[in-house]
Amino acid sequence: MTVTIPTKTSAEIIYPDSDGKPMSDNTKQFELIVTIQGGIDALYKDNENVFVAGDLLWYPVEGDNKTRQAPDTMVVFGRPKGYRGSYQQWLEDNIAPQVVFEIISPGNRLGEMFKLFKFYENYGVEEYYVYDPEDNELIGWVRSDGQLNYIESMEGWVSPRLQTRFETASGDLEIYRPDxxxxxxxxxxxxxxxxxxxxxxxxxxxxEQERQEKELVQQKADRLSEKLREMGINPEDI
Structure with a gap:
């Protein structure tokens, strides 16, 4: 008798669409996230190969559903717009988000922010911006020589990728488009x-008022011309 021994197959790896964390901790943080994501999305509304997302889980490594982050805003050049439950990089031509924004909330800890920085540095982000609404402080890093390097002055800084300009002199973060x-x-x-x-x-x-006034003037002129004709005078001879 032949006995069939079942082979053990590896369980399918699930990449959750949510990490259970809130998008924001307060109204100011939420408004900034929505404004930045919406502003960049509008800037590239006519470019089908720029994907912009807010609070979307990014999985950079296939087979690893623990290594992940959900940037407040991320921008990916070279990937089409459209719905995604998460950004699984190996399904996206292995293109990592080039630009990432994080808005600090009172609940953010220094250790957590350091982990975020190392994650974005390790997995290929080109520009990383962090804004603290409480202190109106904007800091940023840009990639060179394989690592993220601190930008000495962010006031008036122009993003190499987005060509947007950053200002904080008004007391709030202001971002200006190239136009x-x-x-x-x-x-x-x-x-x-x-x-x-x-x-x-x-x-x-x-x-409409100017049109009506012109009509009144014309009507008066017509009545005057009619009276002149009744008197035997040709208005065109005057």
């Missing part, structure tokens, strides 16, 4: 849109 437009929150964008609509409505009303 000079500032990254705005949804509320700021909504107010700006309302102002633009109000200005358009004012201009429309002014044009």
């Amino acid at each position: 000079g437009l500032k990254f705005l929150s949804y509320v700021e964008l909504s107010r700006q849109m309302e102002q633009a609509q109000q200005q358009m409505e004012q201009e429309r009303q002014q044009m």
